[in-house]
Amino acid sequence: DTAVSQTPKYLVTQMGNDKSIKCEQNLGHDTMYWYKQDSKKFLKIMFSYNNKELIINETVPNRFSPKSPDKAHLNLHINSLELGDSAVYFCASSQDSGAKNIQYFGAGTRLSVL
């Protein structure tokens, strides 16, 4: 069974559309994260959630909104997509917040905005 699963794996869409990426973890973890990997492979954290509370929120545009219906899910909703949003988005989870907790990553969602 996949520990951290993301859907879809690939997403191709037009500028201006609204899209969501889903993430689910079956590890019983309390903290989940979203990362963005740009075309140069640089990974940067976007959000993390612990027990449905936003812990950090990097300087991402407010077009991006994380939504957590329960602690096993952290979905990423993106409004008014722009060309620069094209990237690979990774979901991750850890037992708790803080560095001593190993983060487990999903396989990523490649978003292409045309």
Place this chain on the structure above:
Amino acid sequence: AQTVTQSQPEMSVQEAETVTLSCTYDTSENNYYLFWYKQPPSRQMILVIRQEAYKQQNATENRFSVNFQKAAKSFSLKISDSQLGDTAMYFCAFMTYNNNDMRFGAGTRLTVKP
């Protein structure tokens, strides 16, 4: 600001030989973790090894070991007996104890040649 630098964009090694990937970081914190993640062509991010800053002993995981030099802020990864399956991007990452903001380096693309 905490930064992670990987100065080798690409490296290659012959199968069965040893290779070392370098990583330096900059921080004023004393308590932190360092990580090496592997990203094979499948895109999955996999934790290879991690080191807690207060531990002087270098971490090892089978064929993977690190050379952690705290004073020099250096954290290199040594891969012994390289295998074809080690071909991947390798990311060095840094995280302070009480912060969820994991900082990644730009990555080193390692190719293991038969």
